[in-house]
Amino acid sequence: xxxxxxxxxxxxxxxxxxxxxxxxxxNSPLRVHYAMMKPLLGHLHPEFTKIMDEVKDGLRYxxxxxxxxxxxxxxxxxxxxxTTICNLLEPSNVILVLQNGIWxxxxxxxxxxxxxxxxxxxxxxxxxxxxxxxxxxxxxxxPAVVFAVQxxxxxxxxxxxxxxxxxxxxxxxxxxxxTVASLGGxxxxxxxxxxxxxxxxxxxxxxxxxxxxxxxxxxxxxxxxKARKTPVRSFYSDILxxxxxxxxxxxxxxxxxxxxxxxxxxxxxxLSMACEEGLESLWSRHRSCAQRLYSGLEELGxxxxxxxxxxxxxxxxxxxxxxxxxxxxxxKYFMEKYLVEISGGLGPSAGKVWRxxxxxxxxxPDNVDLVLKIMKEALAQPAIRSNL
Amino acid sequence: xxxxxxxxxxxxxxxxxxxxxxxxxxNSPLRVHYAMMKPLLGHLHPEFTKIMDEVKDGLRYxxxxxxxxxxxxxxxxxxxxxTTICNLLEPSNVILVLQNGIWxxxxxxxxxxxxxxxxxxxxxxxxxxxxxxxxxxxxxxxPAVVFAVQxxxxxxxxxxxxxxxxxxxxxxxxxxxxTVASLGGxxxxxxxxxxxxxxxxxxxxxxxxxxxxxxxxxxxxxxxxKARKTPVRSFYSDILxxxxxxxxxxxxxxxxxxxxxxxxxxxxxxLSMACEEGLESLWSRHRSCAQRLYSGLEELGxxxxxxxxxxxxxxxxxxxxxxxxxxxxxxKYFMEKYLVEISGGLGPSAGKVWRxxxxxxxxxPDNVDLVLKIMKEALAQPAIRSNL
Numbered sequence: 001x002x003x004x005x006x007x008x009x010x011x012x013x014x015x016x017x018x019x020x021x022x023x024x025x026x027n028s029p030l031r032v033h034y035a036m037m038k039p040l041l042g043h044l045h046p047e048f049t050k051i052m053d054e055v056k057d058g059l060r061y062x063x064x065x066x067x068x069x070x071x072x073x074x075x076x077x078x079x080x081x082x083t084t085i086c087n088l089l090e091p092s093n094v095i096l097v098l099q100n101g102i103w104x105x106x107x108x109x110x111x112x113x114x115x116x117x118x119x120x121x122x123x124x125x126x127x128x129x130x131x132x133x134x135x136x137x138x139x140x141x142x143p144a145v146v147f148a149v150q151x152x153x154x155x156x157x158x159x160x161x162x163x164x165x166x167x168x169x170x171x172x173x174x175x176x177x178x179t180v181a182s183l184g185g186x187x188x189x190x191x192x193x194x195x196x197x198x199x200x201x202x203x204x205x206x207x208x209x210x211x212x213x214x215x216x217x218x219x220x221x222x223x224x225x226k227a228r229k230t231p232v233r234s235f236y237s238d239i240l241x242x243x244x245x246x247x248x249x250x251x252x253x254x255x256x257x258x259x260x261x262x263x264x265x266x267x268x269x270x271l272s273m274a275c276e277e278g279l280e281s282l283w284s285r286h287r288s289c290a291q292r293l294y295s296g297l298e299e300l301g302x303x304x305x306x307x308x309x310x311x312x313x314x315x316x317x318x319x320x321x322x323x324x325x326x327x328x329x330x331x332k333y334f335m336e337k338y339l340v341e342i343s344g345g346l347g348p349s350a351g352k353v354w355r356x357x358x359x360x361x362x363x364x365p366d367n368v369d370l371v372l373k374i375m376k377e378a379l380a381q382p383a384i385r386s387n388l
Numbered sequence: 389x390x391x392x393x394x395x396x397x398x399x400x401x402x403x404x405x406x407x408x409x410x411x412x413x414x415n416s417p418l419r420v421h422y423a424m425m426k427p428l429l430g431h432l433h434p435e436f437t438k439i440m441d442e443v444k445d446g447l448r449y450x451x452x453x454x455x456x457x458x459x460x461x462x463x464x465x466x467x468x469x470x471t472t473i474c475n476l477l478e479p480s481n482v483i484l485v486l487q488n489g490i491w492x493x494x495x496x497x498x499x500x501x502x503x504x505x506x507x508x509x510x511x512x513x514x515x516x517x518x519x520x521x522x523x524x525x526x527x528x529x530x531p532a533v534v535f536a537v538q539x540x541x542x543x544x545x546x547x548x549x550x551x552x553x554x555x556x557x558x559x560x561x562x563x564x565x566x567t568v569a570s571l572g573g574x575x576x577x578x579x580x581x582x583x584x585x586x587x588x589x590x591x592x593x594x595x596x597x598x599x600x601x602x603x604x605x606x607x608x609x610x611x612x613x614k615a616r617k618t619p620v621r622s623f624y625s626d627i628l629x630x631x632x633x634x635x636x637x638x639x640x641x642x643x644x645x646x647x648x649x650x651x652x653x654x655x656x657x658x659l660s661m662a663c664e665e666g667l668e669s670l671w672s673r674h675r676s677c678a679q680r681l682y683s684g685l686e687e688l689g690x691x692x693x694x695x696x697x698x699x700x701x702x703x704x705x706x707x708x709x710x711x712x713x714x715x716x717x718x719x720k721y722f723m724e725k726y727l728v729e730i731s732g733g734l735g736p737s738a739g740k741v742w743r744x745x746x747x748x749x750x751x752x753p754d755n756v757d758l759v760l761k762i763m764k765e766a767l768a769q770p771a772i773r774s775n776l
Contacts (some may be wrong), residue, residue, distance in 0.1 A: 009659055036425075041404075073463055078646075114621060232501065275394065338474060
């Protein structure tokens with residue numbers, strides 16, 4: 001044997017219990033962990049495909065859609081983004097990306113890799129697009145696809161979407177929306193808003209472990225896929241195969257890939273909890289906890305990056321790091337003293353803000369109060385204000 | 389609310405306990421399930437990246453490699469195949485696929501989607517390729533990449549690989565090997581055999597739930613990737629990004645995607661168990677259980693599809709369905725009376741064979757004896773032999 005077994009694997013797996021109040025993943029409730037204790041089934045056993053069907057129905061509720069093609073990509077949020085891009089776009093198709101943070105950048109990167117013609121309209125960190133601005137850009141670029149991000153977790157911005165589907169369809173474009181960091185925490189209506197493709201992650205408001213990307217395609221989006229002249233470049237992410245495996249196309253399920261069985265159990269449990277609570281309650285819980293956070297921050301003299309509360313996603317709040325404060329010393333204080341995660345900025349907001357997540361299981365008044373208490377304590381430390 | 393919460397999610401998650409003796413997934417031991425009870429961490433927290441490092445070391449042992457780039461794709465086995473194809477091939481590059489079952493077919497499908505020039509040499513179900521046949525084809529087609537499957541789970545064939553790397557390198561080709569259904573159950577030596585890319589799944593011999601595809605790239609393979617003239621078409625599967633996230637490239641980890649935290653815990657535990665047992669013991673346990681199965685089948689008058697035992701992977705045994713027996717009635721008997729899964733054929737072997745998996749946690753003499761006992765019972769049922 002040339003390579004010997006590593007000594008590091010002799011020690012038992014040791015994981016500290018942290019409270020994850022960053023932009024995700026959030027902690028999973030015990031019920032969701034217990035679901036993963038259930039024994040494995042085959043990926044085409046009838047007991048398992050029944051669970052997949054239940055997951056689909058739960059997702060239709062969360063997405064607020066009656067679309068037939070509702071399923072999961074067997075990969076995390078970015079896999080949902082890539083599935084959207086690679087199914088909707090053919091080489092030289094125009095995609096218009098509404099870019100006001102890192103997710104727009106990534107979608108543009110993926111679209112370029114697919115040889116699409118990428119057009120971008122850009123806004124600064126924390127800003128959102130008006131319907132007038134978007135319609136003007138759609139008129140100018142005549143895109144095949146418009147890509148928007150509902151909750152831009154790098155900046156905390158909440159992009160208004162109502163009416164956007166109508167604008168896109170009027171000009172022959174499809175509307176694709178990233179809701180990874182927002183779905184379940186703020187209203188979203190796939191059908192009523194005319195969204196053609198939407199995807200999310202399991203590890204944010206749904207509070208299951210990261211592992212899959214729930215995704216839905218409208219009939220209009222599926223018609224576009226079926227009319228492609230070139231094959232979808234990814235077999236693993238080909239929505240026609242995925243839709244068949246998930247029982248969405250009315251034909252018997254064929255073996256596509258081996259689904260992540262335990263992760264589907266966990267998502268089923270998370271969806272069951274979301275259905276028990278109800279979307280209205282989820283949305284108002286997120287709104288009121290975010291409001292509690294805003295008020296507490298104001299008392300501490302801290303300013304949100306986004307002035308207008310209507311433009312903030314309740315799931316991720318970005319807080320301007322005051323002058324003279326080293327942001328990383330604060331996040332370290334949270335982690336080292338309390339095992340609580342809050343995070344720094346990302347992409348355009350790096351170094352400028354803290355990001356506090358209030359998502360799903362972790363979105364409670366007690367957790368808001370704890371974050372505020374630690375923040376107050378941290379900012380009072382002389383070492384943290386040493387630059388003043 | 390247009391779409392109401394579905395009633396089906398009110399019922400608790402209910403999963404029967406089955407013994408999975410098909411070609412995968414196999415059952416996970418409780419230790420592996422317990423690992424998924426551990427609390428979530430952030431995907432870049434130092435405690436988590438340490439666990440990733442431990443997983444890498446465990447994988448280096450299982451792959452028998454000292455390669456730097458050893459990591460996991462955050463998707464199941466097919467995602468490993470697609471990562472291999474999309475990183476190694478650029479449009480019009482020639483790939484030679486050794487096709488003797490469904491996995492070769494799928495690799496060819498993926499390569500065509502990437503606009504590669506696909507050349508195939510083919511063998512019937514259960515047959516393997518000789519080194520002479522492969523070398524002649526390599527000489528003829530001058531491929532950039534040769535793709536082989538070690539354990540062809542659709543037919544039970546075990547492709548010999550020793551010496552193949554040398555043949556490929558002599559002609560300027562890279563060697564990529566699928567070991568999803570074989571790794572850990574039969575000898576494999578990435579470095580000694582000159583394999584450039586190898587991937588596997590978590591749900592077979594490793595006996596963790598399906599969710600990730602462990603993968604390794606040789607230095608030679610990485611040099612090829614770095615010399616690409618076109619970007620890798622997938623961002624999610626771009627090995628340069630993955631290698632960085634997994635701490636394999638000597639530069640600080642950047643945020644690529646959110647890793648499947650709980651699945652990494654489970655894999656860490658599964659690798660820990662594999663290291664405790666040791667590869668020699670794993671290989672001999674699989675060999676001796678397979679031998680026990682072969683002997684028992686002979687006593688029952690059943691014939692393996694593959695005549696030469698040296699060409700059979702011990703992990704998946706294909707058994708010819710005798711004339712007058714309806715294969716599906718037998719698999720149903722196993723499942724309905726005993727909650728034991730054995731499976732029918734797949735692709736070229738569909739309708740012709742049963743497939744019995746002996747993998748990892750489920751590969752025990754007791755399980756072999758149970759399968760044989762049920763098979764004997766099933767074949768004695770008049771209803772199953774009704775066609776005679």
